[in-house]
Amino acid sequence: MSSTPASRLHLAVALDGTGWHPASWREPVARPQDLFTAAYWADLAAEAERGLIDFVTFEDGLGPQSSHPFDPDDRTDQVRGRLDAVLTASRIAPLTRHIGLVPTVVVTHTEPFHHSKAVATLDHISSGRAGVRVQVTARPNEAAHFGRRTVPRIDGYDSPGAQDMLADLFDEAADYVDVVRRLWDSWEDDAEIRDAATGRFVDRDKLHHIGFEGRHFSVKGPSVTPRPPQGQPVVSALAHATIPYRLVARRADIGYVTPHDTDHARAIVTEIRGEQQEAGRATEPLHLFGDLVVFLDDDPATARARRDRLDTLAGYPYIPDAPVFTGTPHELADLLQELNSTGLSGFRLRPAVLGHDLPRITQGLVPELQRRGAFRRTYEASTLRGLLGLERPVSRYAAAATA
Amino acid sequence: MSKPIKQIHLAAHFPGVNNTTVWSDPAAGSHIDFSSFVHFARTAERARFDFLFLAEGLRLREQGGKIYDLDVVGRPDTFTVLAALAAVTDRLGLTGTISSTFNEPYEVARQFASLDHLSGGRAAWNVVTSWDAFTGENFRRGGFLPEEERYSRAKEFLATTIELLESWQGDEILADRATGTFLGDARAGAFVHRGQHFDIQGRFNVPRSPQGRPVIFQAGDSEEGREFAAAGADAVFSRYATLTEGQAFYADVKNRLATYGRGHEDLLILPAATFVLGDTDAEAAELAHEVRRSQVSGATAVKQLEWVWNRDLSSYDPDGPLPDVDPLPGENTVARGRAQVRMYRDPRTTVRQWRELAAANNWSIRDLVIHTGNRQTFVGSPDTVAATIDDFVQADVSDGFILVPHLTPGGLDGFADRVVPLLQERGVFRTEYEGTTLRDHLGLTRPDTPRAVRADPPAQWRPVTARQDADPVPTDH
Numbered sequence: 001m002s003s004t005p006a007s008r009l010h011l012a013v014a015l016d017g018t019g020w021h022p023a024s025w026r027e028p029v030a031r032p033q034d035l036f037t038a039a040y041w042a043d044l045a046a047e048a049e050r051g052l053i054d055f056v057t058f059e060d061g062l063g064p065q066s067s068h069p070f071d072p073d074d075r076t077d078q079v080r081g082r083l084d085a086v087l088t089a090s091r092i093a094p095l096t097r098h099i100g101l102v103p104t105v106v107v108t109h110t111e112p113f114h115h116s117k118a119v120a121t122l123d124h125i126s127s128g129r130a131g132v133r134v135q136v137t138a139r140p141n142e143a144a145h146f147g148r149r150t151v152p153r154i155d156g157y158d159s160p161g162a163q164d165m166l167a168d169l170f171d172e173a174a175d176y177v178d179v180v181r182r183l184w185d186s187w188e189d190d191a192e193i194r195d196a197a198t199g200r201f202v203d204r205d206k207l208h209h210i211g212f213e214g215r216h217f218s219v220k221g222p223s224v225t226p227r228p229p230q231g232q233p234v235v236s237a238l239a240h241a242t243i244p245y246r247l248v249a250r251r252a253d254i255g256y257v258t259p260h261d262t263d264h265a266r267a268i269v270t271e272i273r274g275e276q277q278e279a280g281r282a283t284e285p286l287h288l289f290g291d292l293v294v295f296l297d298d299d300p301a302t303a304r305a306r307r308d309r310l311d312t313l314a315g316y317p318y319i320p321d322a323p324v325f326t327g328t329p330h331e332l333a334d335l336l337q338e339l340n341s342t343g344l345s346g347f348r349l350r351p352a353v354l355g356h357d358l359p360r361i362t363q364g365l366v367p368e369l370q371r372r373g374a375f376r377r378t379y380e381a382s383t384l385r386g387l388l389g390l391e392r393p394v395s396r397y398a399a400a401a402t403a
Numbered sequence: 404m405s406k407p408i409k410q411i412h413l414a415a416h417f418p419g420v421n422n423t424t425v426w427s428d429p430a431a432g433s434h435i436d437f438s439s440f441v442h443f444a445r446t447a448e449r450a451r452f453d454f455l456f457l458a459e460g461l462r463l464r465e466q467g468g469k470i471y472d473l474d475v476v477g478r479p480d481t482f483t484v485l486a487a488l489a490a491v492t493d494r495l496g497l498t499g500t501i502s503s504t505f506n507e508p509y510e511v512a513r514q515f516a517s518l519d520h521l522s523g524g525r526a527a528w529n530v531v532t533s534w535d536a537f538t539g540e541n542f543r544r545g546g547f548l549p550e551e552e553r554y555s556r557a558k559e560f561l562a563t564t565i566e567l568l569e570s571w572q573g574d575e576i577l578a579d580r581a582t583g584t585f586l587g588d589a590r591a592g593a594f595v596h597r598g599q600h601f602d603i604q605g606r607f608n609v610p611r612s613p614q615g616r617p618v619i620f621q622a623g624d625s626e627e628g629r630e631f632a633a634a635g636a637d638a639v640f641s642r643y644a645t646l647t648e649g650q651a652f653y654a655d656v657k658n659r660l661a662t663y664g665r666g667h668e669d670l671l672i673l674p675a676a677t678f679v680l681g682d683t684d685a686e687a688a689e690l691a692h693e694v695r696r697s698q699v700s701g702a703t704a705v706k707q708l709e710w711v712w713n714r715d716l717s718s719y720d721p722d723g724p725l726p727d728v729d730p731l732p733g734e735n736t737v738a739r740g741r742a743q744v745r746m747y748r749d750p751r752t753t754v755r756q757w758r759e760l761a762a763a764n765n766w767s768i769r770d771l772v773i774h775t776g777n778r779q780t781f782v783g784s785p786d787t788v789a790a791t792i793d794d795f796v797q798a799d800v801s802d803g804f805i806l807v808p809h810l811t812p813g814g815l816d817g818f819a820d821r822v823v824p825l826l827q828e829r830g831v832f833r834t835e836y837e838g839t840t841l842r843d844h845l846g847l848t849r850p851d852t853p854r855a856v857r858a859d860p861p862a863q864w865r866p867v868t869a870r871q872d873a874d875p876v877p878t879d880h
Binding site for chain 2 (some may be wrong): 003023025026032033036037040042061062063064065072075076077078079080081082083086087088090091092093094095105109111112113114117118120121122124125127141142144145146147148187192194196198199200202203204207216217218219220221222224225226311373402
């Protein structure tokens with residue numbers, strides 16, 4: 001019975017394989033044989049939607065998963081292979097009604113024109129529930145799958161050479177998002193007129209070439225796909241350091257960050273807000289979500305024991321890029337509210353074992369946060385932007401025309 | 404007399420960016436809203452059609468330097484729509500037209516393999532190649548290749564994509580909890596391709612899909628295209644739906660099959676076809692003329708003449724006589740992003756013939772375009788249309804048809820309700836799906852790839868040509 005109302009949190013769930021722990025597929029509750037079926041992903045999305053989750057993300061990559069950050073591995077004891085994330089999200093869209101669908105798109109070797117219309121189409125199909133998570137790849141083996149450029153192999157992120165290369169990849173990503181967004185705006189909302197009197201299907205003054213010319217690509221436009229229902233589907237990116245923070249600050253609606261404590265969270269929020277100011281976007285809404293791997297059980301010892309058991313099965317301790325939480329839904333609610341006070345408006349939870357930890361998010365954490373007045377009790381909006389409190393923007397080209 | 408009765412294959416082409424599509428009709432709905440696709444796909448599935456077909460266009464067409472605004476403009480992304488349609492249908496095949504020019508094999512292979520998984524084995528790829536630098540302006544790669552290289556790149560693109568699709572054998576995923584073995588083969592998906600256009604290697608990351616690989620459609624009409632189709636495609640999307648032209652094309656392509664050790668039934672010939680139904684043949688004929696008038700407005704007629712004249716004719720009255728100026732020689736520059744302008748190889752002769760026709764019949768510009776443009780393939784009562792389709796297929800015009808209605812989304816409804824039952828009564832069209840995959844519907848076998856040949860793709864995949872127009876609908880000549 002707190003006297004000041006709790007701040008409402010946003011919750012996303014990151015879907016990947018059988019869960020984020022590399023041994024998760026070996027749990028009895030896991031469904032590794034179903035990974036390449038639509039029903040598997042539909043069931044996960046339905047569970048998340050029952051929990052009123054803002055959105056689910058779908059991981060992807062332009063090569064097999066690997067336990068190594070820059071090289072492929074030849075492991076046979078972990079899940080390898082995955083379905084295209086945009087197509088998986090689209091396959092789920094007609095089976096869900098409220099939850100946001102945010103597939104990963106790798107921007108390093110792909111075409112912004114194709115992915116702009118793909119996400120716009122996902123938004124049309126889902127009536128405004130589409131987003132995208134953009135990701136770069138610095139893996140030489142993935143570059144070799146395309147053969148269009150060579151990516152020098154780096155050993156870590158810290159050398160000057162690595163920093164230059166990453167800065168370049170993220171600059172390309174920023175251009176990519178810019179093109180994707182311009183293409184979404186390239187049809188004004190009322191461009192389709194169907195004017196029988198003049199025989200014109202569209203008002204071509206409301207279709208715009210984007211004329212983008214950059215270092216990596218040029219895109220003339222307009223899109224072939226009309227403006228999506230949200231105007232601008234939600235763009236998100238995961239960021240662990242200054243270079244990706246800059247991408248988030250310049251181009252994203254949501255940044256996923258990985259603070260290991262509240263002080264770190266404050267520092268990250270301050271840095272990204274500074275970059276946002278620098279980019280001239282200080283007044284635009286930008287959500288920062290904390291990313292956490294979660295092991296949830298009814299008592300903390302069980303959760304820790306489960307993590308240990310999975311580490312033993314994997315043959316090594318799983319140490320991901322994001323902090324790992326083991327404990328009860330109640331304890332997780334405490335942690336999320338504490339982190340919320342640093343300026344993180346939401347969280348993207350990565351269930352260690354989807355079959356186990358996702359239901360504990362939806363049936364344990366969510367009711368706990370609801371009791372605290374910190375999470376919705378019903379879907380309050382019909383679009384993902386609506387759930388995130390983001391307004392529907394006017395096309396930049398329409399705005400320019402009336403200015 | 405001993406010739407067995409052929410079963411007909413039917414498919415539904417979602418009406419699109421083309422002047423066959425009548426958007427001005429009060430019954431015409433959205434070409435973008437998913438509900439239109441759901442209606443259309445469910446009608447096709449209710450009628451037990453083999454598959455739904457989507458065309459593709461990667462740049463809005465322009466004419467006279469401006470975006471062409473008289474036809475339907477805009478379409479959703481092909482792959483994304485097909486994946487969603489897999490959720491609202493159970494058996495219907497899902498065929499997407501995807502350019503080999505503005506994509507990379509690794510990504511296209513991932514998308515088709517994923518679509519095949521997500522649809523339980525219902526994916527098909529209509530391979531096309533784009534021809535213009537105009538469209539290339541939307542892409543990293545641009546449109547810089549000379550024409551001969553574009554074809555050779557297309558051939559290698561398809562061969563490479565198939566190597567990737569077949570890089571998993573299908574038995575690698577063990578997911579054995581007891582031994583901790585997820586993959587039975589550490590090199591699952593390994594590939595090396597060293598070619599003129601693609602020099603790639605690594606590991607493909609989508610396991611073998613339910614159909615082995617998606618059904619491959621070829622839409623080429625050239626000598627090279629026909630040869631490729633005979634060598635390795637599963638089906639041909641042709642433009643010859645009339646009796647004599649259809650029979651000639653059918654015989655020509657089918658006769659090439661033996662060279663490749665393939666049987667008559669290993670390759671299906673499926674032309675695009677339009678239709679108009681009426682209660683009587685006379686009523687249908689009248690309706691067909693009305694549809695032609697809706698498809699060819701005065702403004703549309705003048706624009707279509709510009710494709711031949713290759714110059715601005717906007718000052719001419721569509722209800723008046725043909726332009727008195729001569730066509731401009733050389734490459735067509737007036738219409739961009741429109742493949743059919745290249746079909747007028749001899750504009751002066753075309754113009755001379757049209758002037759003679761117009762003079763003889765006292766036709767205006769609009770009359771000429773209405774009369775010289777392709778009529779609907781099948782016009783008549785349901786009885787007449789069912790009988791004609793059956794006769795055509797039994798006479799080896801084709802193995803069936805890809806129907807292109809002129810209305811979205813309800814243009815297939817009448818055919819499903821009134822013609823399909825008659826074909827079923829005749830015993831030439833299925834009353835229930837017998838299998839679950841598109842290969843099942845089309846009577847195609849699943850490709851086998853013994854491990855021994857995995858690094859050495861079948862030779863028949865090397866020659867390939869694809870048709871350049873992603874939207875080959877008859878009315879566009």
